[in-house]
Amino acid sequence: MEPGHRLIEANIAERFGVSRVPVREALSQLQSEGFVELVRYRGATVSGASRADALELMQVRRGLEVLSAQLAAQRHGGDVADALSAIVDRARQARSTDAMNAVPPLVFEFHELVATASGNRQLAEMLDRALRRVSWVFDRHLEARADAEWDDHAAIAHAILNGSPVQAGYLMSEHIAKDELLIRELHAG
Structure with missing residues (x-):
């Protein structure tokens, strides 16, 4: 996915047949590793390295x-x-x-x-x-x-x-x- 691509929890959960909780945890982990940016009230996007x-x-x-x-x-x-x-x-x-x-x-x-x-x-x-x-x-x-x-x-x-x-x-x-x-x-x- 290209930098800036929006990651929608509900879509990801549906795609992988899981609840939103593990998706949220995965996105949080990806944020800590620098692959995802999480912005309050806007959601997650693929990070773009400056x-x-x-x-x-x-x-x-x-x-x-x-x-x-x-x-x-x-x-x-x-x-x-x-x-x-x-x-x-x-x-x-x-x-x-x-x-x-x-x-x-x-x-x-x-x-x-x-x-x-x-x-x-x-x-x-x-x-x-x-x-x-x-x-x-x-x-x-x-x-x-x-x-x-x-x-x-x-x-x-x-x-x-x-x-x-x-x-x-x-x-x-x-x-x-x-x-x-x-x-x-x-x-x-």
Whole structure:
């Protein structure tokens, strides 16, 4: 749904065959996660990330992602080292076959694996919330960054698996900086 789309509780309840109470609770949860705006006496609408909101989110994401990559490199990928290597191969295969619909879940999975590899559960949970918001903003603009993104991911995975925390953190920071630049360009017009 596009930003600003009105979400009518009664319609949603009818569509899913539930009462309005769980719909109201779901909308409240979505509001707390930033996906929905609730305005008293007007109801719920799909949120539209402002340029400032999107940039602030990217700054938070950068800090979390850099720390995650550094900790993951200290552990050489930990228990998910093989999965981290495999996902880069799967993404290359998806790119070579132009399977663009397979790319967004792989992007999300890559970043989840890096967070898991960090060994820090609290960090992984915070990053999960940030990544869900970020992926919501970016899924519409995937083709603008798909090729360079997996080159970045391959380099980050290599640094993590080789146990290079400084390099992994730097590469992740540069990777997120490209997304920040894309946010600025998308919201400039």
